[in-house]
Amino acid sequence: MDFSPLNVALAVAVVAVAAAIRRLFHSRLPPGPRPWPVIGNLYDIKPVRFRCFAEWAAKYGPIMSVWFGTTLNVVISSSELAREVLKDKDQLLADRPRSRSAARFSRDGTDLIWADYGPHYVKVRKVCNLELFSAKRLEALRPIREDEVTAMVDSIFRQVKPADMLGKNVVVVRDHLSGVAFNNITRLAFGKRFVNSGGELDEQGTEFKAIVANGLKFGASLSVAEYISWLRWMFPLDEEAYAKHGARRDRLTRAIMEEHSQARKKGGAGQHFVDALLTLREKYNLSEDTIIGLLWDMITAGMDTTVISVEWAMAELVKNPRVQKKAQEELDRVIGTDRVMTESDFPNLPYLQCVVKESFRLHPPTPLMLPHKAAANVKIGGYDVPKGSNIHVNVWAIARDPELWENPLEYRPERFEEENIDIRGHDFRVLPFGAGRRVCPGAQLGINLVQSMLGHLLHHFEWSVPDGMRADEVDMVENPGMVSFMRTPLRAVAAVRLPAHLYNRVPADL
Numbered sequence: 001m002d003f004s005p006l007n008v009a010l011a012v013a014v015v016a017v018a019a020a021i022r023r024l025f026h027s028r029l030p031p032g033p034r035p036w037p038v039i040g041n042l043y044d045i046k047p048v049r050f051r052c053f054a055e056w057a058a059k060y061g062p063i064m065s066v067w068f069g070t071t072l073n074v075v076i077s078s079s080e081l082a083r084e085v086l087k088d089k090d091q092l093l094a095d096r097p098r099s100r101s102a103a104r105f106s107r108d109g110t111d112l113i114w115a116d117y118g119p120h121y122v123k124v125r126k127v128c129n130l131e132l133f134s135a136k137r138l139e140a141l142r143p144i145r146e147d148e149v150t151a152m153v154d155s156i157f158r159q160v161k162p163a164d165m166l167g168k169n170v171v172v173v174r175d176h177l178s179g180v181a182f183n184n185i186t187r188l189a190f191g192k193r194f195v196n197s198g199g200e201l202d203e204q205g206t207e208f209k210a211i212v213a214n215g216l217k218f219g220a221s222l223s224v225a226e227y228i229s230w231l232r233w234m235f236p237l238d239e240e241a242y243a244k245h246g247a248r249r250d251r252l253t254r255a256i257m258e259e260h261s262q263a264r265k266k267g268g269a270g271q272h273f274v275d276a277l278l279t280l281r282e283k284y285n286l287s288e289d290t291i292i293g294l295l296w297d298m299i300t301a302g303m304d305t306t307v308i309s310v311e312w313a314m315a316e317l318v319k320n321p322r323v324q325k326k327a328q329e330e331l332d333r334v335i336g337t338d339r340v341m342t343e344s345d346f347p348n349l350p351y352l353q354c355v356v357k358e359s360f361r362l363h364p365p366t367p368l369m370l371p372h373k374a375a376a377n378v379k380i381g382g383y384d385v386p387k388g389s390n391i392h393v394n395v396w397a398i399a400r401d402p403e404l405w406e407n408p409l410e411y412r413p414e415r416f417e418e419e420n421i422d423i424r425g426h427d428f429r430v431l432p433f434g435a436g437r438r439v440c441p442g443a444q445l446g447i448n449l450v451q452s453m454l455g456h457l458l459h460h461f462e463w464s465v466p467d468g469m470r471a472d473e474v475d476m477v478e479n480p481g482m483v484s485f486m487r488t489p490l491r492a493v494a495a496v497r498l499p500a501h502l503y504n505r506v507p508a509d510l
């Protein structure tokens, strides 16, 4: 017998491959559409993934195998299995799959969003839960939210005046929401309003926007090789471009951090995240990469999600005048017509809260949440899910499941009056923020902002479809992508409801 190193290596490889094949055949993977060699199901997946997965789930069941190239993706579409994934077996399913691009941006998960579950994650998450998103800080940052919401009202008012033009003043709703989301998040994270009252971006703001746009471009340029590991060598990433992007982002963030450090030395520490992180740096042993990563995570996770939530809610309210009128009657009753709403009014506006919940139910901004990854072999719903598989929970499909919801496609906020349901990850029928260890840390902040934006939009204006358009012609389909923007930006007519002096921005500085 020849025991040369080559033969020994070959024998070991054969045994390993045989063992892997045996494991694969003996395991009971979830059912799913038949995969093609190499590409798996990639070319069968329709662009709006969560809708496609919901259609497939009707055929293959609430737990499905979908192959993205050589990577197994398990898609969950029932409330019961969502509980198993996000509660019972949460710890084993709380890692994150990182594309090569996400790996570069997050410096291999030294941030929060892309970190695997482990000591680093636990530490950074603690910083978020105890410090950044504490009830106290949320309250301290409230003036920023209220300032930006009044700025939104102001910008719409300027567009819809004069009153004799009413009925013709069509507003592209998203244009006015984006400003609030942008200014709110940059002020919250960086303590900066990059936009002056005339709507002009300053130099840092221009650089900031360019970095965000560049980041999106990288994300969009990923090829099918992302999913087929052995093909990657044929599609190398443009490392230089990534390095340049990273350096640019670091340069801007460091400059802002330096400004805050100087202000702190003069006793001017604020409540913004950058201040908090600089103060807590030693206590939690946070590296500079982690601080920069966290600040940018907030931008990535907190900006579009708010815009998407409010735009969909407005689309529903334009289509459902009954609900709009009922919410406005509540606002008039509680607030009246000689002052504007504030967050302290929330407890007295239960119907508005139901409108927000119903909108999140039908239109979760991240319909497949963010992907999770199995850290070990796990059984879900009795099927084998091998270590390294990606897990997606189709929260969009669960929130429309006719087994759980009466007339699920009907927009009816009253369903939340009839039953008190917590949408922050405690009820597995409606999970816009996920649940469990990785539940969105910004959930309360997001709800407050969405509620405040909607409350102001409804109190200050009456909304209707543009002349010549029927309510059922509003395009209620999503754009493809990880987040669910409306495919066609909502256009609606805004008519003034309150005295003119209530439409001015009320600036606040922190």
Ligand code: HEM
Residues within 6 Å of the ligand: 112, 113, 114, 125, 297, 298, 299, 301, 302, 303, 305, 306, 309, 364, 365, 366, 369, 370, 371, 432, 433, 434, 435, 437, 438, 439, 440, 441, 442, 443, 445, 446, 447, 450
């Ligand atoms: C308003 C709407 C929002 C929605 C619907 C939303 C939804 C989500 C969802 C579904 C996840 C993934 C949960 C999982 O993987 O299981 C997530 C994660 C996250 N969200 Fe939000 N989010 C919103 C707003 C915000 C805001 C305003 C911020 C911060 C300013 C934020 C920060 C984050 C972060 C940092 C993560 C990553 C958490 C982790 O990986 O541990 N989100 N969000």
